Amino acid sequence: MRLVYLLVSIWMVICINNTAIAKNRKHSSPARSRSQSAPTVTYGASQLADQINNLVRSSNLDADIAIYVKSMQSGDSLYARNISQPLTPASTMKIFTAEAALLFLGPEYRFSTQLLTDAKGVKNGILQGNLYIVLSGDPTLTYDDLVDLMLSLRTHQIQAIAGNVYIDNTAYDQSFYGPGWVGKDKVSCYGAPISAGIVNKNCLPFQVTPSHVTGRPAQVVTSSKYFYPVIKNSVTTRANGTRSCSVRLSADPTSVIAIDGCMPKGRYAWGVSYVVADVPEYDRELVKNLLNRLSVNVFGSVTFGSAPDNLSLVGAHTSKPLRFIINEMLKKSDNVIAGALFKKMGQLYTHQPGSWQNGGYAVAQILSNRAGINTANMRILDGSGLSPDNLATSAQMMQVLDFAYHHYATSYEFITALPIAGVDGTLKRRMWNIARKVRAKTGTMSDTGVASLAGYATSADKETLAFVIMINGNRGMGWKYKALEDKIATALTRYQG
Structure with missing residues (x-):
């Protein structure tokens, strides 16, 4: 085969080559053909x-x-x-x-991201134990993939979790940046952190659109394909033609994305990309968001922990080969x-x-x-x-x-x-x-x-x-x-x- x-x-x-040659001959002038x-x-x-x-x-x-x-x-x-x-x-x-x-x-070979549990069963819609989300370091995993994975809870008619939700990120270590990587690489999407939890390449793109009125705040436009932490927007709109404007990104200790600066008034949006800095905390907030979207109550807490052996499979997402x-x-x-x-x-x-x-x-x-x-x-x-x-x-x-x-x-x-x-x-x-x-x-x-x-x-x-x-x-x-x-x-x- x-x-x-x-x-x-x-x-x-x-x-393809023959077709290209034929087209070139058809459109070439005699003088040009002779000179080649x-x-x-x-x-x-x-x-x-x-x-x-x-x-x-x-x-x-x-x-x-x-x-x-x-x-x-x-x-x-x-x-x-x-x-x-x-x-x-x-x-x-x-x-x-x-x-x-x-x-x-x-x-x-395929990466596998799994939902596992130590519960013996589900009673009145409540999972009688803990839920484990085992991250495999899949570099192709997306937010939509995780949404589909968490829908496995509905398949099992799970409306609440009696214990904790553990995020198992132990597949890889906690050293996210390679030896010798320079500062500018670490804040660029091409140098995003390498962790067991990689979602959308650990890079969050969004747009900043200027107001039609000078002095008013610009608008942040996000995509439903990504999960974003809270975005604190302080970008203002300046007069059209202003050349000294720029937009700056930073992350505060609470993982809020802070964006400030200015942009000229006009019709054109600026594309901005934020590299996830605190990967574990981002993953925790993402999981909380997904559980909330599915109206799944957690009686315990969403935390980190290694999945033990002999757990039952609730659901799994596998990557392409x-x-x-x-x-x-x-x-x-x-x-x-x-x-x-x-x-x-x-x-x-x-x-x-x-x-x-x-x-x-x-x-x-x-x-x-x-x-x-x-x-x-x-x-x-x-x-x-x-x-x-x-x-x-x-x-x-x-x-x-x-x-x-x-x-x-x-x-x-x-x-x-x-x-x-x-x-x-x-x-x-x-x-x-x-x-x-x-x-x-x-x-x-x-x-x-x-x-x-x-x-x-x-x-x-x-x-x-x-x-x-x-x-x-x-x-x-x-x-x-x-x-x-x-x-x-x-x-x-x-x-x-």
Whole structure:
């Protein structure tokens, strides 16, 4: 079946390319057609090496640059530059996380969020015991999912709970931010906290709309798809055309979202996103809200506690299979998914609450023992690559790409999850000149001058070339680094062995 899917995919790509060529010919003027020439083909590894060297030299970058190119058909190394130098990989770290998760958890693995009870039964609509909400660290869990889960109480005709409601958030530890994450990352949704309780990626978007009258308060507009703590709005409306206005967010000790500042009068709303800071307290208030919505009375309290063994199942929510979650993580470079998978592997591998420490240990052991990757001196601090202190060599990343390509059991899930040049994900607006010929994971840290690109390119003679490009340089040079990456990737698509 996998072979059928692969053949169908190839057929679709050929059809799409042929259609695009036909359209271009139809709409091109004769003069323009005559002026165009076919891309220059690079013959042999020697010419390819000369071309890449020239690209690096002409870029005139003051940076550490590692490049590795290898044929997936012959196994030959076609180009190698500083491949043993440890560098910060940024989000290409997700390549390690994705392959380790596919190998250890399996493509069909699902997260499960459960409602359990120690009660012997329900009497007159009252659950005769405690209710446990067991959070699994599912990075795809939403508020709507929890609403559906809590509706299980109605299915069992539960109108009240005689004991307590315990939130079990022990799947992961209480260290929510990865080692080395900087301040601005922690207040951005891409760096939201990684906990056992992840709801809507621990990020709450809403809009602020100005009044039509200067001096009056702006209006906060929320979405029914999210649960919001109390929002204290102090944003005022200024005269139209005011340029010095901005909106500031903060959270006080009682978890109230405080928003202040000003915005110009007009028709346009501003989008604002709040990162949940106190995750346990947010989860507690969310559960209280859900119970209140369902008119379920709790005779005890809503608190935290680990679920004991031998409990009865009241209801459960399961995520989509891991293969879909991996796809979203790699296409969108989703840090929350990466962090959750990292801690989940740590939890299941060590039989301890998932943490940054045992997550790194688990990923290294899985890749070493199951894929034969040399993980010596590799520094794996988080699953996303958000920490600037992560370190890996291009040789180590190439080993993972090589194994992932040839590992039949999970190769399809891994390769198809990578962004496609000029088509989707983080490569949608890059390399349109070689659209569909490159599948690769991007990595960027603008503040520290890190750029990386790793994946697969299809050569002029339809050979698959795995490649790794890692650049550690200076702040503000990201656009130049990406330009070099794109030129090298283009050169690979014109290679003919």
